Amino acid sequence: MFERVLIANRGEIACRVIRTCRRLGIHTIAVYSGADANAQHVRLADEAWPIGGPRPTESYLRGDVILEVARKSGAQAIHPGYGFLSENTAFARACTDAGIAFIGPRPASIDAMGSKAAAKALMEKHSVPLVPGYHGDDQSDDVLREQARRTGFPLMIKAAxxxxxxxxxxxxNENEFADALASAQREAASAFGDTRVILERYVExxxxxxxxxxxxxxxNVIHLNERECSAQRRYQKVLEETPSPFLDDARRAAMGAAAVAAAKAVDYVGAGTVEFIVAQDGEFFFMEMNTRLQVEHPVTEETLGLDLVEWQLRIAFGEPLPLAQDAVHARGHAIEVRLYSEDPEQNFLPGSGKLLKLRLPAPSRHVRIDGGVIEGDTVTxxxxxxxxxLIVWDVDRPQALQRLRDALMACEIVGPKSNIAFLERLARHPVVVEGRIDTGYLDRHLDEFLAGQATPADRVLFAATVAALLHEERAVVAGAQDRADPHSPWSRADAWRVGHAGKRIVALSLHGQRFEVEAHGHDGDYHLHHGEATTEVRGARHDGASLSARFDGESQRLPLTADAARVTVHDALGHRHAFERAAAFAWAAKEGAGGNQIVAPMPGRIVLVKAKPGDTVQEGQELLVMEAMKMELALKAPRAGAIESVSAAQGEFVEADAILVRFVP
Structure with a gap:
């Protein structure tokens, strides 16, 4: 086995590879950018080397620099993880030429599958079923438009x-084709440096x-069963699971055979994923092959009891596959979701910032966490x-889904916005529970998965208030221990006053809406009043994870966490309500910019400017396109009106909150 392995990646996958290497006694070498000097993969590795600036093009995409580090550090092999250089033929070939093992497929296999168009042509020769469409070399607009007509609408444009x-x-329809093609080519050029596309009939x-x-x-080539990835938003996988709730044994066998045939067609070595699009009647078509380890590989590991990174290492070292096809036996059901720094309520706008609090469930046989950051780290x-x-496992799908709900309930992220509440709603939605989801469902029905700005139920608000009161009282009692007379009435947290009962105001904020609750009482017994609603609370206790109390005589337990800054409550339906603590008697409305300007929602690069001073535009009209955190963001007019100035140029990098467009007042 290799003695020294360099991991040419960062974050979660780098940490994942390091863990397996450490178990096998392999010395690990990390590389890091200017933004990652204090990152977890740097701290976990046995040694780490700097390779350049913070942007990927300045560091993790610099194959020559990474190879030089490999030479200097004595690495015998390079594991590319996924993304970055993992499917870069030139880098794989350069590793081989340098006498360093590339832990991945041969360069020729990457080449064969690296182009969707070439891969489809190859699959056609090996009788792997394909969706009708065009994957030819002629990429002129006229040819693509004519091929689109022949393929028929609706169709899918894909970066080759x-x-x-x-x-x-x-x-x-044909009227949308030109704009969609230009947009797809622009995004493909930015992401892959290649504007070529393929056209496919869109399967509804x-x-x-x-x-x-x-x-x-x-x-030898085998498959390790399937993963269902139909829960997607804008073609990004949101939830992955195995086994698929859709497949029966016969269809699974047919698809597995087609996957092996696809891999054998390119003389495949190492880990790969053959992806299929499956129609409602069960007919399946080859979509693409990813010549690397996939983000969702842990669900396969959890049901098979295997370590796929160890398999990669052993195969790259020249060992045969550890199992034959008939020895692959799955047990139970596994599901994976990804916790992102993003704001689902703002069109999943990616976020950044310091993780002030990161609480995740404890790992167990049923719960696995693969992460690349810890509390105090910064999402850049x-x-x-x-x-x-977050990966969960149990003996069957219903129990695995319940494990997922419980694990998500135990998660809390403070700092940048996160998608935890969105994932909780996803895990409870009937189309997921019943296994009926298709790849477009989330985009068609996104509002079903978002919390929105709904006012919380009185019981939820009162529970959050009780938790805030208990937290305050414990803090005061703890502080009183240091006073000369801890039994003094001035050391109590019940708003005691001479001559009348104490009253406290608890102020909470949710989605920018302020709630003031009037409270009398202490030590778990309270009378609460908000608007027209009142309640008597008796015997309230908070154990750190849940609140139990009698509300107007009805005993109830609610999952709840609280600290000095916030209270997070899960209601009876499992929905999350994250309240911020607010000053009891101070409230200043934030003065907004009205509809007179467009600001950059985050740092990024302007890729398209579609307006100029003097233009008259309509509300919702797209004025700029911005690229940030690996995605394009369309910036639209907040109202109808005339543009006074445009402060951004195509190709320019802008900071968050920079004013890009001003409207005539």
């Missing part, structure tokens, strides 16, 4: 060199099911905003 949803557009309400394949240098603007992957 792409993946991860980049450069993909659905076109429902499809499922996305992929098969994990492995090949070795001895000519330069990379994907994933905080951690």
């Amino acid at each position: 060199a792409g993946g991860g949803g980049k450069g993909m557009r659905i076109v429902r 309400h499809p499922r996305h099911i992929e098969f994990q394949v492995f090949g070795d240098t001895h000519g 603007i330069f990379y994907d905003p994933m905080i951690a992957k």
